Amino acid sequence: MSLISSFIALLKSDYPSFVSFDLVGKTLHIKTEEIKLLLNEANVQGYPIQTEEDRCRLTLPLVNKESVAENLLASAIGRSLEFFDRIDSTNTYALDNLQDLAHGSVILTDHQYRGKGRLGRSWHADLGKSVALSIVLKPYIDSQQAVLLTQLTAAALVKALEPDWPASIKWPNDVVIGGRKVAGILVESQFSGSELTGIVIGTGINTNLSRDELPEELKSKATSLAIEKNRVIDPNPIITSFLSWFDKFYTAWDESMDASPFISLCREKSGLIGKEIAVHHDQTSKSARVIDISEEGELVIRYRDTNETDRLNSLNFSVRGQSGYI
Structure with a gap:
């Protein structure tokens, strides 16, 4: 050190x-x-x-690896914790070192300066302002089942924020409070030929960002835990709770392949079901109404122009509310 x-x-x-x-x-x-x-x-x-x-x-609480390890209630996830003072991207590190990292390893940092978001968007965590972590999985599942991991992660995040923050889920990978994004998820897979060799789940949580620190274009779309509570937030209990809930959901799913416990929670906490949305895909946009979330983690919608029902996976689609972010 x-x-x-x-x-x-x-x-x-x-x-x-x-x-x-x-x-x-x-x-x-x-x-x-x-x-x-x-x-x-x-x-x-x-x-x-x-x-x-x-x-x-x-003046702000930072990530404390010892505190997380001491309070973690998990059988596999987080049993190995790696901490970096600063790193370009926890996901990039995990993918680059996947062969040497054990199943359930968690990568933590105080400062991520070149983070990645879904659909190529950038994301970074300033010191003391946000949480950035990655979970390494080496499951015996196919790529279709791997899609469910985004919903499992979202469910674990919502549970970790209860009861202090009444969060909801904007399918597929955002957690929101009051219609504004507070956390995001990025799931990346690595293959050897057609064989899945590992999955890395990156999670970012806005903890102590102030309203003034949000870019002007995001003030109506993003928030932080501190903004919602008007106080400084210690990230460590939230990290511990999130990893413990992730472990609980993942262990049960890995043993039974029954996704209903976390899918039902995603339905209950969905910020989209019953709403009119715009579906963006390949530079086109179509209006639809959200009907459900399937047992496979797909967003079930009905297009307004054709009244046809469709199921969206989370790979190439982006959804927005008709008059705003959600």
């Missing part, structure tokens, strides 16, 4: 309290001038740190 990483880990362990320079020096075996250099480096890297005379503290 680098000196800056050890310094941040010390501040994390005492958050939100101040840590004296004397304790920093004794713990890291450095002098006051070196502590000031560390503080300068941390500020340059964007860490939310407050300094008062001869003490310092984090």
Whole structure:
């Protein structure tokens, strides 16, 4: 562990309290001038740190691997946790190192600076403002069954946010509060020929973004947990709860191949069922009404112009509300 990483880990362990320079020096075996250099480096890297005379503290809670591991209730998911101070993309790392990562491994970071979203969209997590993590799976399933994992992940996210945040699901991969996106999911698969060798599920959650920090074009479409509660949010209990719920849903599904427990929750928490939407595909748009979510995780719709029923998979379609995001 680098000196800056050890310094941040010390501040994390005492958050939100101040840590004296004397304790920093004794713990890291450095002098006051070196502590000031560390503080300068941390500020340059964007860490939310407050300094008062001869003490310092984090002003926002960051991801604490030890806290997550200690409180995790899971049989497989998260038994192996890898943490990075900063990384381009947790999904990219997991895919690049899939052969060496065990089933259920979870990749965590404080700062993702080149994240990926569905349909090629970009996404990043600023320090203390958002959560970015990836789950590695090596299941014995086919690619059609793998489509269900987006819905399983969405169900786990909604359960993790209860009861503090009444979230709903915008099929296929967004979790929303009050019609605004608070979390997103990206599922990526890796094959050897026609054989599925692994799946990586990336999840991003807006935790402590303020309204002013949202880009102007997203103010009507996005929110954060902090905005909704008007207080600072500790990401660690949310990460722990999400991984525990994911493990519960996934373990049951892996044993029985019965998706009904999480699909029924996706139906119950759907923000689309019964609504009129616009279906975007190959640069075309058609109006439809959402009827249901199938047991295979497909969105069941009825087109307005033809009255025909169709089932959409999550691979190439994008849906929007007729007058807004949802």
